Amino acid sequence: MSYYAVITGDIINSTKFDAFKRDKLLQKLDTFFRKYSAESENEMHLKIQFEIFRGDSFQGLLDSPAEALKLCVLMRSYLKSQFDSELTLDARIAIGIGEISYKSEKLSESDGEAFHNSGRLLDVMKKLPQQIGLQSPWPNLNNDINIGLVLLETIISKWTPLQADVVYLKLSGQTELQISKILNIAQSSVNQRAKAASWGAVEIFIKHFNEVTKANLS
DSSP: OOOOEEEEEEEETTSOOOOHHHHHHHEEEEEEHHHHHHHHHIIOOOOEEHHHEEEEEEEEEEEGGGGGGHHHHHHHHHHHHHHOOSSOEEEEEEEEEEEBBBBOSSSSGGBBBHHHHHHHHHHHGSSOOSSSEEEOHHHHHHHHHHHHHHHHHHHHHHHHHHHHHHHHHHHHHHOOOHHHHTTTHHHHHHHHHHHHHHHHHHHHHHHHHHHHHHHHHH
């Protein structure tokens, strides 16, 4: 039995964007998806398929469910790092884990438990206290992770664009020295921003998600 993760999300407050900003946002999302897909396949041998639809919504299919939370946090840190003086960019994302009964080149035409879990969860997430949620076939996993995601939200919601930038680069595998060169700031400043973003707690919870998800898959 093969399990997949489907992430379904939408951009928060996207209706407040004018046509120019919406197009720019979609370009950024497309660039992010293409870059992450290529890097994941080359470095981690993960197969990831992405699709943007309805202008402000997106969906992704991962063949390794244990990597789903890292992708979601990476995406949100990327969006929040894209500074906008008027609007803070962010996304609401539902992770659905399950089997796939039909897989098409277009995700919108694919079907299965993972798609149903993700789509149904996103429909109710506006009522939840967190912007990332999980629905899987395992109730204990759902309870464990969703409680943690509420706590994680208290961290992510406070990120400044500068802090989110550091988190994004750390999740991308960059060292603090490499980040200091990329951002042209002192390494001590990178460390300070990482601490202010509670990077240690974020890293631990992503690792926890990876481990407990793999345990349920085995």
